[in-house]
Amino acid sequence: xxxxxxxxxxxxxxxxxxxxxxxxxxxxxxxxxxxxxxxxxxxxxxxxxxxxxxxxxxxxxxxxxxxxxxxxxxxxxxxxxxxxxxxxxxxxxxxxxxxxxxxxxxxxxxxxxxxxxxxxxxxxxxxxxxxxxxxxxxxxxxxxxxxxxxxxxxx
Numbered sequence: 001x002x003x004x005x006x007x008x009x010x011x012x013x014x015x016x017x018x019x020x021x022x023x024x025x026x027x028x029x030x031x032x033x034x035x036x037x038x039x040x041x042x043x044x045x046x047x048x049x050x051x052x053x054x055x056x057x058x059x060x061x062x063x064x065x066x067x068x069x070x071x072x073x074x075x076x077x078x079x080x081x082x083x084x085x086x087x088x089x090x091x092x093x094x095x096x097x098x099x100x101x102x103x104x105x106x107x108x109x110x111x112x113x114x115x116x117x118x119x120x121x122x123x124x125x126x127x128x129x130x131x132x133x134x135x136x137x138x139x140x141x142x143x144x145x146x147x148x149x150x151x152x153x154x155x
Contacts, residue, residue, distance in 0.1 A: 102128075
């Protein structure tokens, strides 16, 4: 049985806690799936200023008993930064965050959502109706690459 959780808009003062959540999730959930170089890239990519830059979009957080357990953002038709606290994964939090963003996009008349799915999250997005457009790799240098999946959902 899943614990109840609430979703609310992210505000500026949430950004440091969201960054900490992202770091914990990447280090835990991506370990053994991505190389150390790829994990380092993710941590740099989701730094504090990147999170702040998304605030003009639709940025959400999920709280369970007042504790931050998830986050997601929608900016210019792109779903970004969907992360759930490792110990809370599998409880529908990520799915609910994304569903909330989809509802908002539909209400705003967005015709198509896109996202870059990690190897860890692709299955959830597929189950929600997102379709694979392309398998991509980001060259990290030194022979290291970061594979990901470009996906879309027509609204």
